[in-house]
Amino acid sequence: MVKLNIAIIGFGRVGGACALALRHADELALAGVVRCPSSPMKLRDPLGGVPVVTHVRDLKRVDMALICVPAGAVLGVARELLQAQIPIVECAVLEGHTLERHYSAIGDAARHHSVPAIVGAGWNPGILPLFEGAFTTLVPDGYTKRTNRPGAGLHHTEAAESIQGVKGALATETRDTQGQLARYVYVELEKSIKGSAGTSLEAVKAALAADPLFVGEQTCVFEVDSIAALEEEERGILLERVGTERTGAHAALLLEGRFDVPTFTARVMVDAAKCIPSLKPGAHRYSLWG
Structure with missing residues (x-):
């Protein structure tokens, strides 16, 4: 089986988590990491042998890229990669109209260059809205309460x-x-x-x-x-959905978890990358395709 070569753009906490996650992905291989010139060009073990460059063109072969730069820089990086015919996966943490404009701009660039892109492939946006949507589907008449929790026990x-x-x-x-x-x-x-x-x-x-x-x-x-x-590590969440009297029996759903957000984000991005080859050009919002 020929593996797809993945470039990681940016190497903060999410980029580092993506590099570690790719070590266990059978269908994917880490082609290298793209960092700004002022950053170290050598990674620590167990990633010491991974190529580190200052531009994606300096990597031998790249089939797609995971964008792990700060949210404000994602759109510019996405446009440059799509123009180079490189499919992308991004996880920018934006909200409201800003997020919708962001998705629309990536969609325009992806269609223009006939390249697929997956947007919102992270914890939030990404997996969390899917949980909230599922809770609303199961308990349509009710209210949802989300409580973010700090690091466990520290x-x-x-x-x-x-x-x-x-x-x-x-x-x-x-x-x-x-x-x-x-x-x-x-x-x-x-x-x-x-x-x-x-x-x-x-x-x-x-x-x-x-x-x-x-x-x-x-x-x-x-x-x-x-x-x-x-x-910031090991953050948690408590998600509650409580039905009203109109639903008959008082239905209630509860999701409680503690986790490292960058690790979860990386796992979602890697999952999204596996789906890129089957997608048509344009921007696609992350979903649990299975």
């Missing part, structure tokens, strides 16, 4: 953040198989003084071990590049 800890040289810290608690409480602390060190005396990770571990709050409890301390990025 909270700021003053004990760690008060240590000199710690820029920010998050902690969580869990119990092991024997029921013993264990704490996990994630710290971001000040970059300007990182590595100086008293601000190493080992110094932070020692300070926490001496803190009365942590005495006698198993505590694991990890250094992270960004506490803000960590807080």
Whole structure:
């Protein structure tokens, strides 16, 4: 079976998640990553062997592209790729009339160049509206409530953040198989003084071990590049659809989940890419084609 070669345009959190997802896609292969010239041209393992270029034309063969750049840049990138006869999958997070104009512009370019494109292939827009639509179909007379939830179980800890040289810290608690409480602390060190005396990770571990709050409890301390990025991970959602008296029996539907949005977005984009060969020229909104 000949695999389709996929280029990833942009290598932020979504682009990185797409690269990892493509490693497990039987029908698809990662042709390479396109980054701006100021970005590193070498990826970390396990993607160390993936070609990194500054323009898609520098890759040997590209059958389609996953656009993973900021929303405001998606349309310009999409038009350039479609003009080069490269089918695209995009996931721009836009709303309302702005989103509709965005889809219309991509559709015009895709038809003009006779190339297929899939738009809205992400979590939202993408999968979430499909869930909401299914709930409304099943419970047509009622109301829907959507609640976004923050990262599961992570909270700021003053004990760690008060240590000199710690820029920010998050902690969580869990119990092991024997029921013993264990704490996990994630710290971001000040970059300007990182590595100086008293601000190493080992110094932070020692300070926490001496803190009365942590005495006698198993505590694991990890250094992270960004506490803000960590807080964005493992987001959750609670989606409720409640019927009214007009429906007869009071129907109610509930969807609760916790997940990493970039990972879900990448999986949707990869799923969409598999459908590109069967589509006619023009823009197609993502759906669960199966």
